[in-house]
Amino acid sequence: MQYLFLIGVDADFTPDPNATPDPTKMAIEDWGAEVEASGASIFGNRLRPAQDATTIKVRDGELIVTDGPFTEGKDYIAGFDVIEAEDLDAAIAIARKHPMAHDGIVEIRPIWPL
Amino acid sequence: MPDDVSAALARVHGEEWGRIVATLIRVTGDWSLAEDCTADAFESALTRWPVDGVPRNPGAWLTTVAKNRAIDRLRRASTEASKLRDVAIMNELDELPPDDISDDRLRLIFTCCHPALTMEARVALTLRTVAGLTTGEIARAFLVQESTLAQRLVRAQAKIVNAGIPYRVPEGHLLGERLPGVLAVLYLLFSEGYAASSGQQLVRVDLAEEAIRVARVLVRLMPDEPEAMGLLALMLLQHSRRAARTTPAGDLVPLEEQDRSLWDAPAIVEGRALLEAALRRQQLGRFQLQAVIAATHAEAAATDETRWDDIVAAYDELARIDPSPVIAFNRAIARGAWEGPAVGLAEVDLVADRLPGYYLVPAARADFLRRLGRNAEAAAAYEAALGFVRSEPERRYLERRLAEVS
Numbered sequence: 001m002q003y004l005f006l007i008g009v010d011a012d013f014t015p016d017p018n019a020t021p022d023p024t025k026m027a028i029e030d031w032g033a034e035v036e037a038s039g040a041s042i043f044g045n046r047l048r049p050a051q052d053a054t055t056i057k058v059r060d061g062e063l064i065v066t067d068g069p070f071t072e073g074k075d076y077i078a079g080f081d082v083i084e085a086e087d088l089d090a091a092i093a094i095a096r097k098h099p100m101a102h103d104g105i106v107e108i109r110p111i112w113p114l
Numbered sequence: 115m116p117d118d119v120s121a122a123l124a125r126v127h128g129e130e131w132g133r134i135v136a137t138l139i140r141v142t143g144d145w146s147l148a149e150d151c152t153a154d155a156f157e158s159a160l161t162r163w164p165v166d167g168v169p170r171n172p173g174a175w176l177t178t179v180a181k182n183r184a185i186d187r188l189r190r191a192s193t194e195a196s197k198l199r200d201v202a203i204m205n206e207l208d209e210l211p212p213d214d215i216s217d218d219r220l221r222l223i224f225t226c227c228h229p230a231l232t233m234e235a236r237v238a239l240t241l242r243t244v245a246g247l248t249t250g251e252i253a254r255a256f257l258v259q260e261s262t263l264a265q266r267l268v269r270a271q272a273k274i275v276n277a278g279i280p281y282r283v284p285e286g287h288l289l290g291e292r293l294p295g296v297l298a299v300l301y302l303l304f305s306e307g308y309a310a311s312s313g314q315q316l317v318r319v320d321l322a323e324e325a326i327r328v329a330r331v332l333v334r335l336m337p338d339e340p341e342a343m344g345l346l347a348l349m350l351l352q353h354s355r356r357a358a359r360t361t362p363a364g365d366l367v368p369l370e371e372q373d374r375s376l377w378d379a380p381a382i383v384e385g386r387a388l389l390e391a392a393l394r395r396q397q398l399g400r401f402q403l404q405a406v407i408a409a410t411h412a413e414a415a416a417t418d419e420t421r422w423d424d425i426v427a428a429y430d431e432l433a434r435i436d437p438s439p440v441i442a443f444n445r446a447i448a449r450g451a452w453e454g455p456a457v458g459l460a461e462v463d464l465v466a467d468r469l470p471g472y473y474l475v476p477a478a479r480a481d482f483l484r485r486l487g488r489n490a491e492a493a494a495a496y497e498a499a500l501g502f503v504r505s506e507p508e509r510r511y512l513e514r515r516l517a518e519v520s
Contacts (some may be wrong), residue, residue: 009180087280088230110277
């Protein structure tokens with residue numbers, strides 16, 4: 001199955017710099033390398049922050065272009081990965097090692113082929 | 115229908131429903147199909163057994179009917195695209211021995227209790243597929259509309275398919291991570307039966323007994339898990355008091371006023387034996403500790419002979435595992451019972467502001483104040499508690515106490 005990981009910044013959470021490092025948390029380069037090497041990675045990357053986003057809508061034939069992301073809140077998406085995994089537990093096993101699972105949030109969304 | 119047939123059907127339903135559904139899900143991957151075919155098999159039994167007699171091996175009879183029904187339905191529903199897969203499934207169904215010794219119920223329980231499902235979905239799914247309660251029975255137990263419950267089940271089953279929740283018992287360290295969640299679902303199921311939080315009736319026995327039944331299956335399938343044993347022990351010990359918890363009118367009887375001769379002695383014996391077996395494994399956990407507390411109550415011939423110091427010690431350990439305010443509160447009550455109402459009051463006040471809106475806090479304060487003879491303050495506290503209480507028997511209890519101090 002294919003899953004999209006939405007890597008999110010959790011505006012309500014600040015990681016404690018003095019906390020004992022969690023051994024299951026990987027550095028982003030290591031995580032990327034491991035996911036590539038295992039063949040699970042299809043495509044993924046970091047995203048420019050929300051202030052560099054542009055949102056468009058077409059309403060009544062009119063194109064409306066706005067500066068900023070489409071989500072209203074302070075939380076935003078900082079990256080994404082498309083992963084091939086056997087099932088949800090396998091996807092979770094991959095996602096939980098991502099550094100942002102520890103410092104932010106990761107949403108795991110199944111891809112629904114058209 | 116003759117009594118012995120309906121008795122046999124009821125017994126077999128409890129024993130076989132979950133087993134048959136679990137196996138059909140494993141083979142076909144289709145939850146609705148599995149449930150429908152199992153329901154068909156039991157309906158078949160309803161018509162055939164009164165005529166032909168109860169079969170020598172009822173489980174095998176039902177499994178055969180269910181799997182044949184599944185083969186039938188797959189054959190009819192098979193499309194060009196699904197044909198290859200369906201034929202493979204039908205073959206596997208065909209070869210399924212009626213006396214299938216593999217027990218897929220553990221997979222079923224872990225899948226129903228997967229953390230990716232909402233808690234409500236986990237409880238509903240467990241009751242429907244493992245315990246075999248009908249949608250109507252579950253809806254009534256939770257005081258929701260049947261259509262709401264049906265929707266909840268449909269949603270949950272869709273999530274399982276769409277998100278790829280695997281039908282498997284987690285392995286290795288993942289099992290250790292997921293087992294507490296399973297136990298929590300079963301305990302929630304049990305507590306809903308043990309003390310309904312809203313509505314007229316205090317004890318809904320059926321849900322508690324379903325929870326105990328499923329917990330028994332879990333213990334049988336996971337004989338090396340002390341927390342599973344601890345959970346079952348806790349359920350048995352708490353359930354042993356059910357006849358004494360309410361008056362015939364449905365009013366609440368607090369522990370210290372209960373007629374202990376009404377406690378279910380065999381359940382207590384079984385619960386204590388299970389607990390001792392669990393504790394011997396030296397892997398203490400929250401359910402074993404709660405069972406220790408329940409067992410300590412069960413052993414006392416009267417409230418004032420209760421070993422409150424043992425109970426406080428168990429709460430000390432529990433608080434180490436789980437620093438939640440509810441545990442701190444329960445520990446405060448126990449300390450009050452052991453060291454007197456002044457200590458109890460002080461301890462409750464230490465945790466009170468971590469539990470806003472929890473009616474037991476003012477109720478406990480009121481009780482300690484009443485015992486200290488501080489009636490005016492006790493009355494105020496009982497009134498505060500009445501503002502939050504949600505079940506009729508508990509309301510009547512508080513009103514009775516309020517009258518005593520007014």
